[in-house]
Amino acid sequence: MYRSHTCGELRLTDVKKEVTLAGWVQTVRKFGSITFIDIRDRYGITQLLFSESLNAQLDANPLGREFVLQVKGTVNERSNKNANIATGEIEITVTEFSILNKSVVPPFTIQDDTDGGDDLRMKYRYLDLRRNAVKKNLELRYSVNRSARNYLHENSFMDIETPFLIKSTPEGARDFVVPSRMNPGQFYALPQSPQTFKQLLMVSGYDRYYQIVKCFRDEDLRADRQPEFTQIDCEMSFVEQEDILNMFEGLIKRIFKDVKNIDYTEKVERMTWEDAMWNYGNDKPDIRFDIKLLNLKKPSTVFTNKTDNASLINGVDFKVFDEAETVIAISIPGASEYTRKQTDELTEWVKRPQIGMKGLVFIKVNTDGTYKSSVDKFYSEDKLKAIATAANAKPGDLILILAGTEEKTRKATSDLRMYMADKSGLRKSDEYKLLWVLDFPLFEYAEEDNRWVARHHPFTSPKPDQIDVMINNDPVIKDAANYLAHPYANIKANAYDMVLNGNEIGGGSIRIFQKELQEKMFAALGMDKEEQQHKFGFLLGAFEYGAPPHGGLAFGFDRLCAILGGSESIRDFIAFPKNNSGRDVMLDAPSTIDDKQFDELQIKLDLK
Template sequence: MYRTHTCGQLRVTDVNKEITLAGWVQTIRKFGAITFVDLRDRYGITQLLFGEQLQPELDANPLGREFVIQVQGFVQERSNKNRNIPTGEVEVQVHSFKILNKSAVPPFTITDETDGGDDLRMKYRYLDLRRNAVKKNLELRYAVSRATRNYLHEQGFMDIETPFLIKSTPEGARDFVVPSRMNAGQFYALPQSPQTFKQLLMVSGYDRYYQIVKCFRDEDLRADRQPEFTQIDCEMCFVEQEDILHMFEGLIKHIFHEVKGVHYKEKVERMTWEDAMWHFGNDKPDIRFGMKLCNLKKPASVFLQKTDNAALINGADFKVFDDAETVIAIAAPGCSEYTRKQTDELTEWVKRPQIGMKGLVFIKCNADGTYKSSVDKFYSEDKLKAIAEAAEAQPGDLILMLAGAEERTRKAISELRLEMGKKLGYRKETEFKLLWVLDFPLFEYDEEGNRWVARHHPFTSPKPADIDVMINNNPHIEDAAKYLEHPYANIKANAYDLVLNGNEIGGGSIRIFQRPLQEKMFAALGMSEEEAMHKFGFLLGAFEYGAPPHGGLAFGFDRLCAILGGSESIRDFIAFPKNNSGRDVMLDAPGPIDEKQFQELNIILNLPE
C-alpha cells in the first residue's frame, strides 16, 4: 500500500505504531543533522523527522516543495507540540522514504496566504486547488450537496436527470447553442434551467422531483455569475404555495444545521414585493438590520401606492428636490458626528459609475436636539426636524438623502443602505436571516417593445384571484403612456423568492397547468399561436393529458455555498471556474476548432475584419 494512514489522521493514541504515509512536501526545515518536513494531503499535515542516518540519502536525493513522496516510520510524541493542527502532538520518525514524483518550482506558494494573483492561480488551478483555503470551500460545497440530497430523499423526492441538448427558445438570457452534425444547419441549446422538463415530469406522475443540475446562460459575468452554474432544482405535484414554502424552509434549515451547526429556530419572515421595494429599495432586502427607506416624494409607479411625505420638502425652492422624480432618505444610526471628510467620501461613493447619482444631501441629528444640514439654506430647522421624524431618526443619527429618477434613485439608496450597514458592522457573516418575498407582479411592461414581458418566466401562474382578470381581458395596450391603468399591471404572480442576508438564494412559483391559461400567457407576451406551438407545442400538448397542479423552486447552489462560506464570489466555490470574460484560462477555452470540424458541421465563419 502507498499509505496506511492519511496526513490528518495520526494522534497521540498512535504513538509507537509503524505507519506509511504519502503526500506532497509542504515545507522543509533543516536543523544541523536533522531535517523536518511537513507532509500534506487532502486530510491535513503531518510533521516528519528525518534523523542523522538519513542525511546522506537526503543529500543524494534532495526534496523540494510539492515533491510527492512516500515515507515509512514510527509515530512518536512531539516535544514542541503544535496546538494549531489536529496532528500537532505527534510526528513520524522516518526510517525510509521514496520520491514518487518530483515537482518543478510552483509559480506561487501553496499556502492559505499565497503570493499568487487571481489570474496566475486560475491558470494553474490544479495547484490552487491544493491550498487549504480552497479545499475548505469545496468541502463545504460537498457538505451542502450531501445535506440537500439526504433531506430531499427523506421527503420522498426522486433524483431524475434531464437532457443538456435541448431546443432553443430565446426568452430572457441568451442561449449557448451547439451545432448538430447529423442535422445540418440546425442547433441544440444548452438549458438555462430544466423548467419545461420538470413540468413534464409532473405530467408524467413523478410527483416529487429534484436535481442538482448544471444550467447555462450566455450573459455578462460578475462575482456572483458564471456562464455555467448549478441549481438545486425541485418540483412537486398537488401543492399550493404554502406547501412549497414549508418544504423548502425545512431544506434550508436542515442545511444550516448539517453544514454550519446553526439551529435556525426563528419563524421565517414574509414580505410582499411592494413592501420590500418601498421599505428597502429592492426585492431581496437584507433584514439583519433596519435603516428602512423614507420615501419623501412618491413617483407615479405601479407598486408605490403608499402615502408620501412630499409636503416636507415642497415649496423650499430647492431645485434638486423639486425637479427629481423621487426623493428617498435613510437614517444611519449613531453617525451624526461624521466629519466633513467622511460625508464627502460618501458623496463620492454615490457618484461612482456603478451607483450613478449626482450628489448626496445629509442632515445631522445632533445629540443635543439640534439639526445641521447640507441644505440649511433651503430648509429651516423645524423642517429638518420634521424630515428627521418622518425618517424615524434618533438623536445622534445621520440622515442621507438621494434624489433623481425613480429606478436609479431607489437602486442607489438601496446600495447606500447596504454600504452603511457594512460600515456599521450590521452585516455579520456569522448571522443568518431568511425572508420570503411574495406577491410579485406577474408582468412588466416593455415600453420600447410596447408589450408585456414575464417578470419570472412564462410558465408562472397568476394568483388564483387574478386568473379571471387575465383570462377575461385583452392584453393589448392602445396608449403606452397609460399602461399602469391596464388590468394586467396589477396581476400578482403566484411566485416566491427566498432571500438570505440580502441575497436571493432561491425562487419559484406555482405553475400554469391548464392549456387555455398557458395559451393566454403566451398571447400576453406577444406570441402568435404559430410561434407558441413552434416553441412550446410539446408542453401545450402535454397539458391535454391530465396535467396536475404543480409548483417548484430552484436554489442557486453556488451562491448558497458562497454565503455559507462567507464569500462574495461564487468562483471561490467552483472547482474550475471561468474568469470575467467567460474564459477558462487553465484550458485556454473557448478556442478555435479545425477546418475539418467546420466542414462536418456545415458551418462557414464570417468574422468581422
C-alpha cells in the same frame, strides 16, 4: 500499499504504530544532522523526522516542495507540539522513504497566504486546489450537497436527470448553442434550467422531483455569475404556495444545521415585493439591520397603496426636490459626527457612474437636540425635525437624502443603505437572516416593444384570484403612455424568492398547468399561435393529457455555498471556474476548432 493512514489521521493514541504515509512535501527544514519535513494530503499535514542515518540519502536525493513522497516509520510523541494542526502532538520517525514523483518549482506557494494572484492561480488551478483554503471551500460545497440530498430523499423527492442537449427557446438570457453534425444547419441549446422538463415530469406523475444540476446562460459575468452554474432544482405536484414555502424553509434550515451547526428555529419572515421595494429599494433586501427608506415623495408607479411624506418637503421652493420624480431618505445610526470631508466623500460616492446621482442632501441630528443640514437655507429647524421624526432618527444619527427619477433613485438609495451599513459595521458575517419575498408583479412593461415581458418566466401562474383577470382581458397595450392602467399591470405572480443576507438564493413559483392559460400567457408576451407551437408545442400538448397543479423552486447552489463560506464570489466554491471573460485560462477555452470539424458540421465561419 502506498499508505496505511492519511496525513490528517494519526494521534497520540497511535504512538508506536508502524505506518505508511504518502503525500506532497509542504516544507523541508534542516537542523544539523536531522531534517523535519511536513507532508500533506487532502486530510491534513503530518511532521516527519529524518534522523542522521537517513540524511545522507536525503542529500543524495534532495526533496523539494510538492514532491510526491512515500514514507514508512513509527509514530512518536512530539517534543515541540503544534496546537494549530490536528496531528500536532505526534510525528513520524522515518525508517525508509521513496520519491514517487518530483515537482518543478511551483509558480506560487501552495499555502493559505499564497503569493499567487487570481490569474496565475486560475491558470494553475490544479495546484491552487491543493491549498487548504480552497479545499475547505470544496468541502463546504460537498456538505451542502450532501445535506440537501439527504433532506430531499427523506421527503420522498426523486433525483431524475434531464437532457443537456435541448431545443433553443430563448426568453431571457442568451442560449449556448451546439451544432448537430447529423442534422446539418440545426442546433441544440444547453439548458438555462430544466424548467420545462420538470413540469413534464409532473405531468408524468413523478410528484416530487429534484436535481443538483448544471445550467448554462450566455450572459455578461461578474463575481456571482458563471456561464455554467449549479442549481438545486425542485418541483412538486398537488401543492399550493404554502406547501412550497414550508418544504424549502425546512431544506435551508437543515443545511444551516448540517453545515454550520446553526439551529435556525425562527419562522422565516415574509414580505411582499411592493413592501420590499418601498421600504428597502430592492427585491432582495438585507434585513440584518434596521434601516428603512423614508419615501418623501411618491412617484406615480406601482405603489398604489402607499402613503408618502411629501408634506414634509413641500412649500419651500427647493427645486431639487420639487422637480424630482421621487425623494427618498435613510437614517444612519451614530453617524451625525461625520465631518464636512466625510459628507463630501459620500456626495462623490453617489455621483460615481455606477450610482449615477447628481448629489446628496444630509441632515445631522446632533446629540444636543439641534439639527444641521446642507439645505439649512431652505428648511427651518422645525422642518428638519419633522423629517428626522418621520425617519425614526435619534440624536447622533445622520439622515441622507437622494432625489431624482424613480428607478435610479430607489436603486441608488438601496446601494447607499448597504454601503453605509458596511461602513458602520452593521452587516455581520456570522449572522444569517432569511426572508421570503412574495407577490411579484407577473409582468414588466417593455417600453421599446410596447408589450409585456415575464418578470420571472412564462410558466409562472398568476395569483388564483387574478387568473380570470388575465383570461378575460386583451393583453395588447393600446395606450403606451398609460400602460399602468392596463389590467395586466396589476396582476400579481404566484411566485416567491428566498433571500439570505441581501442575496437571492432561490426562486420559484406555482406553475401554469392549464393549456388555455398558458396560451394566454404566451400571447401576452407577443407570441402568435405559430410561434407558440414552434417553441412550446410539446408543453402545450402535454397539458392536454391531465397536467396536475404543480410548483417548485430552484436554489442557486454556488451562491448559497459562497454565502455560507463568507465569500463575495461564487468562483471560490467551484473547482474549475471561468474568469470574468468566460474563459477557462487553465484549458485556454473557448478555443478555435480545425477546418475538418467545420466541414463535418457543414458550417462556414464568417467573422465580421
